[in-house]
Amino acid sequence: MQVTSTPLSDVRLVVPKRFGDARGYFVETWNEQAFALNGLERRWVQDNQSLSATPGTVRGLHYQLDPFAQTKLIRVLTGRILDVAVDVRRGSPTFGQHIAVELTAGGLEQLFIPAGFAHGFCTLEPDTTVAYKVDAPYSKECERAILWNDPALGIDWPALAGASVSDKDAVAPRLADATDLFDMRPA
Numbered sequence: 001m002q003v004t005s006t007p008l009s010d011v012r013l014v015v016p017k018r019f020g021d022a023r024g025y026f027v028e029t030w031n032e033q034a035f036a037l038n039g040l041e042r043r044w045v046q047d048n049q050s051l052s053a054t055p056g057t058v059r060g061l062h063y064q065l066d067p068f069a070q071t072k073l074i075r076v077l078t079g080r081i082l083d084v085a086v087d088v089r090r091g092s093p094t095f096g097q098h099i100a101v102e103l104t105a106g107g108l109e110q111l112f113i114p115a116g117f118a119h120g121f122c123t124l125e126p127d128t129t130v131a132y133k134v135d136a137p138y139s140k141e142c143e144r145a146i147l148w149n150d151p152a153l154g155i156d157w158p159a160l161a162g163a164s165v166s167d168k169d170a171v172a173p174r175l176a177d178a179t180d181l182f183d184m185r186p187a
C-alpha cells in the first residue's frame with residue numbers, strides 16, 4: 001500500500017495494493033498491521049456509508065468534540081467525490097487550512113483524517129456512495145459543523161457544489177464564529 005503525506009500534518013492519502021486478474025481485482029481496504037507500520041494504528045468502532053443521488057451534494061464540514069472526537073478513514077464505493085479536511089485545532093500552524101483530494105471508486109484512494117479536523121465532501125457523480133470507518137461512536141451532543149462555503153476557508157469547491165445540502169449544514173457557523181473547536185494536542 002502507498003501512504004502519502006499531505007500539507008496537513010497527520011492527514012494521509014492511502015492507496016492499497018491492487019491485485020488485478022481476469023475477474024477484476026482484490027484489495028485490502030484495511031490491514032491493521034500495515035497501517036500500524038505507517039503510524040496509522042486505530043481501533044475502529046463504527047463503519048458508515050452514505051449515498052448521495054445528486055452530483056454537487058455537499059455533506060459537511062463535520063467533526064465531533066471529545067470524548068467522541070473521531071479519526072475517519074474515507075473511501076468511495078461508487079462514483080467520485082472531492083473530499084475536504086479542514087484543520088480546526090486552535091494553535092496549530094495550519095489552523096483554518098484545508099486539503100481537498102479527489103477520491104474515486106476506481107482509484108481506491110482513501111483519506112485518513114485524524115481528530116481535530118472538520119471533514120466534508122462534494123459528490124461529483126450521480127449515486128455516489130461513500131464509506132468510512134470511525135474510531136469513536138456517533139454522538140449527537142458532540143457533533144459540530146463549520147459552514148462548507150465559509151469564504152475564509154478558501155475551498156475551491158466545484159461549480160456544482162451546493163446542489164443539495166442538509167438543512168443543518170446550510171446554517172452551520174463560519175469558522176470565525178465557531179465556539180467549540182479543538183486545542184492543538186502536544187505531539
Ligand SMILES: Cc1cn([C@H]2C[C@H](O)[C@@H](COP(=O)(O)OP(=O)(O)O[C@H]3O[C@@H](C)C(=O)[C@@H](O)[C@H]3O)O2)c(=O)[nH]c1=O
Nearest residue numbers: 048050059060061062063072119120121137138139166
Ligand atoms: C453521522 C451519523 C448520523 N446518524 C444519523 C443522524 C441523522 O438522523 C442521520 C443523517 O445524519 P447527517 O445528516 O449528520 O449525515 P451526514 O451529513 O452524512 O454526516 C456525515 O457527514 C460526513 C461529511 C462526515 O464526516 C461524517 O462523520 C458524518 O458527519 O443519520 C447516525 O445515526 N449515526 C452517525 O454516525
